[in-house]
Amino acid sequence: MDNAQLWQRYQDWLYYNEELGFYIDISRIDFDDAFVAQMEPKFDKAFQDIAATEAGAIANPDENRMVGHYWLRDPDLAPTAELKQDIVETQNKIIDFKEKVHSGVICPPSGGKFTDILSIGIGGSALGPQFVAQALAPHNPPLKIHFLDNTDPAGIDKVLTEIGDRLPYTLVSVISKSGGTPETRNGMLEVKKVYEDNGLDFSAHAFAITGKNSKLEAVAKEERWLDIFPMRDWVGGRTSELSAVGMAAAALQGIYVRDMLKGAKMMDALTRKSSIKENPAALLALAWYAAGHGKGEKDMVILPYKDSLLLFSRYLQQLIMESLGKEKDLDGKTVNQGIAVYGNKGSTDQHAYVQQLREGVNNFFLTFVEVLEDREGDTVEVESNISSGDYLLGFLLGTREALSEKQRESITITIPQVNEITVGALIALYERAVGIYASLVNINAYHQPGVEAGKKAAASVLDIQTKLIEELQNTQTPISLEDLASKIQASDRLEIAYKILRHLHANQRGVILEGNFSNPDSLKVSWPGN
Numbered sequence: 001m002d003n004a005q006l007w008q009r010y011q012d013w014l015y016y017n018e019e020l021g022f023y024i025d026i027s028r029i030d031f032d033d034a035f036v037a038q039m040e041p042k043f044d045k046a047f048q049d050i051a052a053t054e055a056g057a058i059a060n061p062d063e064n065r066m067v068g069h070y071w072l073r074d075p076d077l078a079p080t081a082e083l084k085q086d087i088v089e090t091q092n093k094i095i096d097f098k099e100k101v102h103s104g105v106i107c108p109p110s111g112g113k114f115t116d117i118l119s120i121g122i123g124g125s126a127l128g129p130q131f132v133a134q135a136l137a138p139h140n141p142p143l144k145i146h147f148l149d150n151t152d153p154a155g156i157d158k159v160l161t162e163i164g165d166r167l168p169y170t171l172v173s174v175i176s177k178s179g180g181t182p183e184t185r186n187g188m189l190e191v192k193k194v195y196e197d198n199g200l201d202f203s204a205h206a207f208a209i210t211g212k213n214s215k216l217e218a219v220a221k222e223e224r225w226l227d228i229f230p231m232r233d234w235v236g237g238r239t240s241e242l243s244a245v246g247m248a249a250a251a252l253q254g255i256y257v258r259d260m261l262k263g264a265k266m267m268d269a270l271t272r273k274s275s276i277k278e279n280p281a282a283l284l285a286l287a288w289y290a291a292g293h294g295k296g297e298k299d300m301v302i303l304p305y306k307d308s309l310l311l312f313s314r315y316l317q318q319l320i321m322e323s324l325g326k327e328k329d330l331d332g333k334t335v336n337q338g339i340a341v342y343g344n345k346g347s348t349d350q351h352a353y354v355q356q357l358r359e360g361v362n363n364f365f366l367t368f369v370e371v372l373e374d375r376e377g378d379t380v381e382v383e384s385n386i387s388s389g390d391y392l393l394g395f396l397l398g399t400r401e402a403l404s405e406k407q408r409e410s411i412t413i414t415i416p417q418v419n420e421i422t423v424g425a426l427i428a429l430y431e432r433a434v435g436i437y438a439s440l441v442n443i444n445a446y447h448q449p450g451v452e453a454g455k456k457a458a459a460s461v462l463d464i465q466t467k468l469i470e471e472l473q474n475t476q477t478p479i480s481l482e483d484l485a486s487k488i489q490a491s492d493r494l495e496i497a498y499k500i501l502r503h504l505h506a507n508q509r510g511v512i513l514e515g516n517f518s519n520p521d522s523l524k525v526s527w528p529g530n
């Protein structure tokens with residue numbers, strides 16, 4: 001296509017909503033009218049599926065659950081009066097909590113006001129709050145947020161060192177829908193110990209966001225934490241940013257959470273339309289399908305040209321990959337679906353991997369995110385009539401053109417500003433696009449059976465560790481790996497046993513390994529206390 005044809009195609013496919021100031025351009029994705037016509041019946045079904053989901057159908061059949069994140073921003077849509085009341089009450093309770101914290105009614109036992117929040121959670125219990133904090137937290141937030149989203153001891157130490165002597169003024173938010181995620185539990189136990197070691201009452205600093213009757217809820221109740229906010233089984237972790245999970249963290253940082261909900265509600269109204277061209281989420285799903293032939297053949301590279309949106313791709317990675325990455329379809333057929341998502345920000349990534357995007361393997365499509373407003377306040381010119389923001393746009397458009405010349409496809413989303421309304425709308429846009437795409441490819445977007453396999457395997461590793469240590473403590477002389485593994489009936493897990501022992505040895509945890517480390521079979525292991 002020449003430039004005149006591309007310009008025409010841009011206008012033919014441009015989506016614009018005046019109220020939100022949102023543009024979506026899928027003109028640089030390679031599809032034709034015949035493809036759209038052929039997709040229409042699938043979209044009709046997808047629109048019906050999502051309407052049923054919003055009305056309270058069991059959209060997550062494997063877990064026998066409704067899927068209700070749409071109700072969070074429009075409680076009137078909730079299928080029962082109880083659910084509606086629950087949503088409204090939780091939101092009001094969060095606003096009330098943040099007001100009490102900000103005003104000092106809820107305060108540290110030593111007096112004064114809370115200055116920091118330490119948010120402990122992982123996956124959907126971290127990624128949304130992290131993205132939103134980066135995108136929207138004011139320069140001088142009433143509370144500064146820190147995250148523990150792993151069980152990495154050095155990572156935990158680093159965050160606690162950053163907090164330093166503000167620990168007595170730090171609120172701790174422990175977030176886990178299941179209430180049993182080991183990384184989160186470990187973070188909580190380590191942080192609790194640091195509070196206790198400093199003579200501080202952890203319970204007077206902590207609040208929980210968790211599912212009903214979870215282990216975490218029991219602990220928070222028993223230890224009389226400051227508060228407990230509910231997570232409901234009809235909100236998945238990766239769609240929980242606009243539930244208590246994201247709301248509490250955002251509100252405490254001084255972000256206008258009601259506006260986030262408003263932006264999401266506005267986008268929901270737009271993405272409920274049953275005409276592909278008038279529905280921005282359907283346009284995204286159409287573009288994803290066209291690019292990857294409905295099989296995820298191409299990766300999705302997300303490039304926001306705005307530093308504050310840096311974590312958008314990371315957030316979308318879970319939303320899209322945990323939702324769409326499925327072995328079986330809804331009929332039980334093996335399909336191995338999914339779309340790989342990566343990206344950071346432009347133009348920074350231009351100096352990292354855009355070389356490969358333009359000239360290397362053509363296995364991706366890009367999503368540029370353009371923000372019209374450069375900055376608050378006056379613009380500085382770095383050259384005559386040219387600002388840094390002009391360069392940013394120049395790099396975006398230049399990269400789009402350079403890629404397009406080489407048949408690399410792209411979508412461009414344009415928003416007027418990064419604010420509560422547009423961020424809420426972006427979240428809702430992608431949540432809906434994922435729901436529509438899942439329906440197009442006939443998969444359950446709302447379960448995550450694949451994650452369980454890794455969790456079970458990790459538990460079995462820790463079980464072997466316990467047995468190895470017990471056995472070693474009863475062994476008087478150095479013993480070969482093979483003999484030790486055989487004693488605990490783990491001869492078939494020799495590699496795992498060796499790696500556990502090597503880790504314990506490296507951390508001076510009582511285990512001594514001796515011998516030739518390039519020949520693990522030759523190593524002898526002992527417990528020096530013996």
Ligand SMILES: O=P(O)(O)OC[C@H]1O[C@](O)(CO)[C@@H](O)[C@@H]1O
Pocket residue numbers: 122123124125175176177178179180181184237238322448451
């Ligand atoms: O909130 P939870 O239950 O601790 O789970 C954290 C994350 O773990 C997963 O269940 C699986 O990795 C995600 O879906 C979820 O967001």
